[in-house]
Each structure stands twice: as C-alpha cells, then as structure tokens.
C-alpha cells in the first residue's frame with residue numbers, strides 16, 4: 001500500500017500535499033510517512049509468528065534519529081555496522097540487549113565500546129576478528145556474545161554491488177571456517193556463543209535463497225548441537241526487496257518454522273533495512289532549468305547524486321513523478337542533477353506534461369539508502385528531512401549550511 005497518492009491533482013502524503021512541504025521547507029527535501037514506517041514494521045512482524053522474534057532494523061538504510069525512534073518505540077532492535085552507528089543506536093534509545101554489531105572491519109576500539117555496552121552480539125566476520133574479540137573481552141574481563149556470520153554457498157539474484165554471499169564476497173566466512181570458529185569461541189573464557197548469522201544480499205525478491213539458507217542453517221545448527229554447542233538465536237539477515245515485485249514472506253516464514261521446528265525456543269532475528277523504510281520516503285526536488293535546445297530534452301533539478309546516489313551507483317530505477325497532475329500533450333525528458341558527473345541522472349525517457357522551471361518533482365521509494373548515502377560532493381550542503389505524522393509535518397533534520405561544510409576544516 002502506498003502512502004503517497006494523488007488527492008485531486010496534488011501528490012500527497014496522507015492529507016498533506018507534498019508541494020506545500022516543498023514550498024515550506026525548500027528542496028531538495030526528504031519526506032517520510034510515519035504511518036508507512038509503522039505499517040511496514042507491523043506487516044513484517046505479523047508475517048513471522050510462532051517463535052521469539054526480534055527485528056533488528058539495519059540503521060545503515062536510514063539512521064535519522066526521529067525516524068529510527070518510530071521502530072524503537074515499536075519494540076525493534078538495531079543492526080549496526082560501525083562505532084558511529086552503535087552510538088547513534090544507543091542515543092536513539094535502542095536497548096543494548098537488542099543491538100547486533102556487524103561489519104568486516106570492526107576496530108579494537110569499536111569492539112571495546114560494544115563490549116562495554118553489553119550489546120546482544122557481535123556478528124563476527126573473520127577468525128581474526130573473533131580472536132580480537134576474545135582478547136579484548138579477556139582484557140576487560142567482560143563477556144562478549146558472538147554470532148558467526150556464515151557465507152552460505154547460495155546465489156541471491158540481485159545487483160552485483162549488493163550481493164554479499166558467495167565465495168568471492170568479503171562478508172562472512174565459509175561453513176568449514178565457521179565451525180572452527182565456534183569450536184574456538186567455546187573454549188574462550190570471556191566469549192559466549194549466542195547465535196548464527198547470515199545475510200544473502202540486498203534487494204532480493206525471491207524467497208528461494210532464504211529457504212535454501214534456512215535449510216543450510218538447520219544442518220549447521222545440528223552439527224553444532226552434536227558438539228554440544230547450542231544457540232539462543234538464528235539471525236537470517238535482511239535484504240527483502242522493494243520495488244515492482246513483492247517478496248513472499250509466507251514462503252520464507254513457512255520454511256523457517258519447518259526447518260527450525262526441532263528448536264522451538266530458538267529465537268529468530270531479522271535485520272531488514274530497505275523493506276522498512278524505502279517506500280516510506282520520497283525525495284522532493286525543484287526543476288531549475290528546462291534544457292530543450294539539443295537532441296534530448298533535459299530537466300535539470302536541484303537534487304543531485306550527492307543527495308541520492310542509488311541511480312548513479314547501482315543504476316537503480318526510482319519512479320519520478322510530478323507533484324501536480326497536469327493534462328495535455330506529454331513530452332519525453334531526461335531528469336538530471338546539477339552535479340558535475342555524467343552519471344548524475346534520476347530518470348531517462350520520462351514522459352511529462354509541459355514541465356516548467358520552478359515546478360516540483362518527487363523521486364519515489366527514496367527512504368532507504370537515500371539520505372544515509374548522501375554526501376557533500378561538489379560542496380553541496382546535505383538536504384533536510386521531514387517526518388509526516390497525520391497532519392503534522394516535522395523537520396527532523398535541518399538543511400546544512402555553508403558553515404556546516406567548512407566547520408571541520410583546520
């Protein structure tokens with residue numbers, strides 16, 4: 001269900017016309033629907049019943065304080081991949097007992113900080129990292145919980161940049177090494193084995209790789225059980241796709257209950273990012289110039305690839321729409337940003353009725369990996385963000401200024 005739709009001629013979020021927000025808060029502007037965030041979370045939660053479930057929202061998708069608060073209030077945990085994200089998760093109020101720390105390059109300082117906070121577990125991605133965790137926890141004389149990220153030999157069909165499984169991937173370890181790591185962790189005095197972790201990739205639409213992963217995880221957990229190693233949870237990661245297709249959660253949930261039925265108390269952890277936030281966000285932008293003299297017609301807009309990188313980085317396709325519906329003869333345009341890069345495009349061959357400079361466009365499904373991947377490239381201040389709850393639109397991040405851009409220069 002989309003929470004962005006035309007009311008009369010105006011694209012609106014609920015009852016609030018988006019053009020009024022673009023006028024008030026200026027553009028480029030990210031707008032999020034709180035109702036949509038809640039709806040996505042609850043629909044996911046309701047799809048996986050029958051065993052203890054913890055949804056750890058992957059902060060990397062969008063780490064805005066107020067947006068993440070919505071999930072925290074609904075009982076979610078957090079999945080973080082850096083010391084910065086861990087600090088932000090704690091600041092937001094996520095309980096440390098619901099925070100998982102993933103990432104291939106955790107430094108000793110980050111590990112130390114995580115141990116001190118008593119987080120739920122470290123998703124350990126290499127033997128060296130496990131040893132570092134063992135060493136640091138022993139120095140601190142504090143227990144650290146471990147979940148080994150296993151890179152199962154499964155191919156999830158997605159963009160090459162968002163595949164995180166397979167033997168060429170830098171993420172996780174193969175099953176053989178994982179086994180040795182669990183054996184090692186069992187003997188380490190200050191480590192506690194907590195779970196098993198896997199994450200197949202991002203923008204995955206088929207339930208098949210999740211079903212395969214569950215079967216492999218079951219076999220692995222059985223082997224651990226034979227060595228008297230038991231787990232508190234199995235973490236099947238995130239990656240649920242968002243776009244034209246929909247993912248079949250019932251197939252995945254069914255496979256999880258079937259494969260893990262011999263361990264009814266085993267908790268299930270999921271780490272969705274995109275699924276929870278992508279469709280809840282829209283990026284509003286203003287047409288700066290209509291450039292129609294050459295072979296192609298361009299709409300040059302005030303948002304650039306620094307604000308929203310996905311189309312340039314992954315060739316991701318996001319619908320671009322006019323905020324005010326018009327009638328009349330449509331023409332074909334390419335929508336490009338102002339950044340000095342040829343990749344700075346949001347749409348090609350877009351059909352629009354008489355667009356004029358000063359008018360607003362909206363880039364849909366921009367809530368995930370939008371603001372969080374934005375930069376100040378070309379010395380461009382980052383955009384503002386607004387959260388709409390019913391009739392109330394609240395600024396949840398102000399636009400950066402020139403002063404912000406130069407603040408850290410020495």
Ligand SMILES: Cc1ncc(COP(=O)(O)O)c(C=O)c1O
Nearest residue numbers: 058199202238239271272273274
């Ligand atoms: C370990 C891990 N968990 C969760 C996620 C979230 O993925 P998505 O936003 O596709 O759900 C990622 C994304 O890269 C990840 O690497």
